[in-house]
Amino acid sequence: MRVKRILIVLRKDGFFHHGDRRIPAVRPGQGYGVMVLLEPSQIDTDFGTYIWVPSQDEIEQIQRALKKSDELTHELRGRGWAGRRPYWRVEDFM
Numbered sequence: 001m002r003v004k005r006i007l008i009v010l011r012k013d014g015f016f017h018h019g020d021r022r023i024p025a026v027r028p029g030q031g032y033g034v035m036v037l038l039e040p041s042q043i044d045t046d047f048g049t050y051i052w053v054p055s056q057d058e059i060e061q062i063q064r065a066l067k068k069s070d071e072l073t074h075e076l077r078g079r080g081w082a083g084r085r086p087y088w089r090v091e092d093f094m
Contacts, residue, residue, distance in 0.1 A: 001038040001052040006065045008072065009033050031073035034065045 007018065011031050015022040018035075025033075044050050070087040074080060080088030 001044060001050055002041045003036055003054075003058045003061070004039040005037040006061055007035045007037065008065055008069050009035055030076055032069040032076070034062065034069050036062060 009032065010017045011025050011029065011033050013030075014025055014028055016025055016033060016035075017023075038050075038052065040050070043053060066085075070085070074087060074089065080086070080092040
């Protein structure tokens with residue numbers, strides 16, 4: 001598999017909103033999420049299964065998208081949060 005596209009998608013009212021589609025979210029809450037769209041590559045045929053061998057560039061793109069989604073979620077919620085991917089700004093403590 002290789003990365004086809006990386007999307008930052010709004011999660012609101014229990015759904016991810018992408019264009020005119022509403023996709024049910026696994027966890028409740030408001031914020032933004034990162035979705036990585038993959039497409040088959042030659043290695044999938046060679047191994048006979050789906051396999052992703054990420055490049056450094058793909059990992060960096062995903063990390064940038066995650067950082068941006070955290071920033072957008074903070075702006076949407078107006079505060080930081082704890083949890084699996086905690087995110088706080090210094091001004092959240094003032």
